[in-house]
Amino acid sequence: MDQRRTPVLEAIEQYRTDDKYSFALPGHRLGQSIDDRAAAVLSPGAFQADVIFAKFAVTEAEQLMADAVGAREAIFTTCGSSISMHTAMLTIAGPGKRLLIDRNVHKSVVASLILAGATPVWLRPRWDHENEIAHPASADDVAAALDRDPGIDAVVMITPTEYGTGADVRGIARICHKRGLPLLVDEAWGAHFPFHPDVPTSAIQAGADLVIQSLHKAGGGLCQASVILVGSDRVNPVDLRLRLDLITTTSPSALLYGSIDGFRRRMVSEGRQLIDGALERANHLRARLSKLPGLAVMDESIIGHDSVAEWDPLKLSVDVSALGITGYQAMDWFDEHERLSLQLGDSRRVVCSLTYSDTDVALDRLADAFERLTTSPPAGDRPATAVPPLHELDLEQAMGPREAYFARTEMVADPAGRISAEMISPYPPGVPAILPGERFNEAVVTYLRAGKAAGMVIPDASDPGLEKFRVVAE
Ligand SMILES: Cc1ncc(COP(=O)(O)O)c(C=O)c1O
Numbered sequence: 001m002d003q004r005r006t007p008v009l010e011a012i013e014q015y016r017t018d019d020k021y022s023f024a025l026p027g028h029r030l031g032q033s034i035d036d037r038a039a040a041v042l043s044p045g046a047f048q049a050d051v052i053f054a055k056f057a058v059t060e061a062e063q064l065m066a067d068a069v070g071a072r073e074a075i076f077t078t079c080g081s082s083i084s085m086h087t088a089m090l091t092i093a094g095p096g097k098r099l100l101i102d103r104n105v106h107k108s109v110v111a112s113l114i115l116a117g118a119t120p121v122w123l124r125p126r127w128d129h130e131n132e133i134a135h136p137a138s139a140d141d142v143a144a145a146l147d148r149d150p151g152i153d154a155v156v157m158i159t160p161t162e163y164g165t166g167a168d169v170r171g172i173a174r175i176c177h178k179r180g181l182p183l184l185v186d187e188a189w190g191a192h193f194p195f196h197p198d199v200p201t202s203a204i205q206a207g208a209d210l211v212i213q214s215l216h217k218a219g220g221g222l223c224q225a226s227v228i229l230v231g232s233d234r235v236n237p238v239d240l241r242l243r244l245d246l247i248t249t250t251s252p253s254a255l256l257y258g259s260i261d262g263f264r265r266r267m268v269s270e271g272r273q274l275i276d277g278a279l280e281r282a283n284h285l286r287a288r289l290s291k292l293p294g295l296a297v298m299d300e301s302i303i304g305h306d307s308v309a310e311w312d313p314l315k316l317s318v319d320v321s322a323l324g325i326t327g328y329q330a331m332d333w334f335d336e337h338e339r340l341s342l343q344l345g346d347s348r349r350v351v352c353s354l355t356y357s358d359t360d361v362a363l364d365r366l367a368d369a370f371e372r373l374t375t376s377p378p379a380g381d382r383p384a385t386a387v388p389p390l391h392e393l394d395l396e397q398a399m400g401p402r403e404a405y406f407a408r409t410e411m412v413a414d415p416a417g418r419i420s421a422e423m424i425s426p427y428p429p430g431v432p433a434i435l436p437g438e439r440f441n442e443a444v445v446t447y448l449r450a451g452k453a454a455g456m457v458i459p460d461a462s463d464p465g466l467e468k469f470r471v472v473a474e
Contacts, residue, residue: 001063001064001067003064003067003068003264003265003268003269004265004269005060005064005265006061006258006261006262006264006265007057007058007060007061007064007261008054008057008058008061008254008257008258008260008261009258009261009262010057011051011053011054011056011057011254012049012051012054012254012258015051015053015054016030016048016051022052022053024052025052025251026050026052026251028047028050030047030048030050030051031044031046031047031048031050034047046255049254049255049258050253050254050255051254052251052254054254054257054258055252055254055257057257058076058252058257061076061257061260061261061264062074062075062076064261064264064265065227065260065264066229066230068194068264068267068268069194069202069204069205069229070194070202070204070205071204071211071229071230071231072230072231072232072233072237073229073230073237073240074227074228074229074230075087075227075228075230075237075240075241075244076225076226076227076252076256076257076260077226077227077228077244077248078224078225078226078248078249078252078253078256078257079224079226079248079249080214080216080223080224080226081106081108081186081188081212081213081214081217081226082106082108082111083226083244083247083248084212084213084226084227084228085106085108085109085112085186085212086108086111086112086115086243086247087228087240087243087244087247087248088112088184088210088212088228088240089109089112089113089115089116089118089156089184090112090115090116090243090246090247091210091235091236091239091240091243092153092154092156092182092184092210092235093112093113093116093118093153093154094116094117094118095116095117095118096117096118096119097116097118097119097153097154098118098119098121098149098151098152098153099113099118099119099120099121099152099153099154099155099156100121100123100142100145100146100149100152100154100155100156101120101121101122101123101155101156102122102123102125102136102137102156102157102158102159103122103123103124103125103394104125104134104136104158104161104431105156105158105186105431105432106158106186106188106429106430106431107423107425107430107431107432107435107460108430109156109158109186110401110423110432110435110436111423113401113402114401114402114405114436115247115402116402117400117402119400120397120401121145121149121152122394122397123137123141123142123145123155124137124141124390124391124394125137125390126138126141126306126307127389127390127391128305128306129389130305131298131319131348132347132348132387133161133163133165133346133349134161134390135161135165135167135305135306135307135308136157136158136159136160136161136165136166136167136307136308137157137167137307138167138168138307138309139167139168139171139172139174139175141307142155142157142172142175142176143175146175146176146179146181152181153181154181154182154183154184155172155176155181155182155183155184156183156184156185156186157169157172157183157184157185157186158185158186159185159186159187159200159203160187160189160190160200160310160311160312160315161429162189162315162343162344162351162428162429163298163315163317163349163351164189164298164311164312164313164314164315164317164351165302165308165310165311166200166308166309166310166311166312167307167309167310168307168309168310169183169185169201169203169206169207169208169309170201170206170207171309173206173207173208173209174207176209177207177234180234181234182209182210182232182234182235183207183208183209183210184208184209184210184211184212185203185208185210185211185212186212187202187203187208187211187212187213188212188213188214188217188226189214189217189218189312189315189353190202190203190213190218190312191213191214191215191217191218191219191221191227191263192218192219192267192271192275192314192355192356193312194267195267195268195271195272195275196271196272196275196276196279198275198279198313199275199279199312199313199314200310200311200312201310203231204229204231207231207232208231209230209231209232209234209235210228210229210230210231210235210240211228211229211231212226212227212228212229213226213227213229214226215227215259215260215263217353218312218314218353218355219263219267219355220259220262220263220266220355220356220357221256221259221260221263222253222255222256222259224253224256225256225257225259225260225263227260228240228244271356274356275356277356278314278354278355278356278358279313279314281354281358281360281363282313282314282316282354282363283313284363285316285354285363285366285367286299286313286316288367289316289318289367289370292370292371292374293322293374294320294322294323294374294377295318295319295320295322295323295370295374296318296319296322297316297317297318297319298311298315298316298317298318298319300313314353314354314355315351315352315353315354316351316352316353316354317349317350317351318349318350318351318352318370319348319349320348320349320350320373320377321347321348321349323373323374323377324377324379324380325377325378325380326345326346326347326348326380326382326384326385326454326455327344327345327346327347327348327349327350328345328346328347328382328385328454328455328456329345329378329380329381329382329454329455330345330350330373331344331345331350331455332345332455333373333378334350334369334373337369337372338365338369338372340365340366340369343428344428344429345455347385347387347451347454352366382453382454382455383450383453383454384450384454385447385450385451385454385456386446386447386450386451387447388443388446388447392441392443392444393433393443393444393447395434395438395439395440395441395444396438396439397437397438398419398437398438398439399419399436399437399472400437401435401436401437402436403437404419404420404421404436404437404472405421405422405436405437407421407472407473408472408473409421409422409470409471409472409473410470410471410473411462411463411468411469411470411471412468412469412471413467413468413469414445415440415445415469415471416440416441416442416445417439417440417441418439418440418469418471418472418474419437419438419439419440419471419472420434420435420436420437420438420439420440420469420470420471420472421436421470421471421472422434422436422460422461422462422469422470423435423436423460424448424458424460424461424466424469425458425459425460426448426451426456426457426458427457427458427459427460433447433448434448440469440471445469448461448466449466452465452466
């Protein structure tokens, strides 16, 4: 296929040069009605590209994407990987289906279970005691779980994690396929994987049947641009499109589609060099940070540690706990003192997502800021977190997520022993600490309340102050 083509961008340009006038939506008429103040912020170009008819060019753009990444089919979506995940899950799951799912899931997977009415069989991630983070489960873990439960209909993995550690997708796909099961991989952070050999193997090339990617995370798409990739005939693409049609907008944004088109063309023509540059800069940065006292920088030695099969060097994960502060505090410090926004802070670390867009100047600025943090770290200004060993956060799934979510509920201050009717997800990474149908224990309540006091952001709790929790009424 001619990968220099960008059908959506071409359709937008064509529309503008065709001297057409539309009495259809959108009403802003290519931005004619926006005022200068809005135009100054959003730019008139954004409105001039908001051409609804460009959606008819998407089929060809999707074929080019599938060709570029080695998929059978690609489907673009415009409400982030969340809607891609809902679509993919509704395709492989439905009422009564049983899914083996990595418990390290993003909240969109749990929402999908509620929508689909499917039953999760949780695959426990590997807890890295040394680093106090979870890595994806191993291929052996998947095989053992499938042996224990022959009624499983599909497998869902999240890889890589927000920390950049990845599963052995090839091995897991082989195990699933031996049993005739489809493998869905949430690869939201891996839009660059198909375009370079020194980042983790892209899940679609490793044999996954269905993969979702956010184009706005590690890629160059506008926010909410996402893609679903189909890798085999274990997934029916007609089902997939019908499920998407069920839940998505009928007025998709041409800007988002166009940004996917442009990203794919650039990656095919220059991705190798661009990512080469990004990797070189990331390695240089890591080397510089590793010399600073009080910082522990994750590097490729994490591969082989526990279940980690691959690692994305463009995730910069730095443990700051030896400076006497939490990652939450460090993240705030970067924001306030250095005007730098980082991707994630947790009880010990900060994580930066590095991309091919970052320049030497930007990375030097980051390194200089880390240097200042280590020479004069702030005094700890908040209570310590209480991260229990992961097994204490293994909660019993006492009721189906859908049943619990739609049950009669009540708010209680002391929920230990009660069944949750809500999802509570520290963000990022957005992995629910508890989800509907799981039974609260003391450890999870303490973890959430102490985390909140330490600066954890929890956007989805019914009571944002965590004084009370929503549980299934008795
Ligand atoms: C692993 C994972 N999956 C899915 C999503 C959802 O992506 P989006 O924000 O594009 O809807 C995220 C977002 O943080 C994520 O980290």
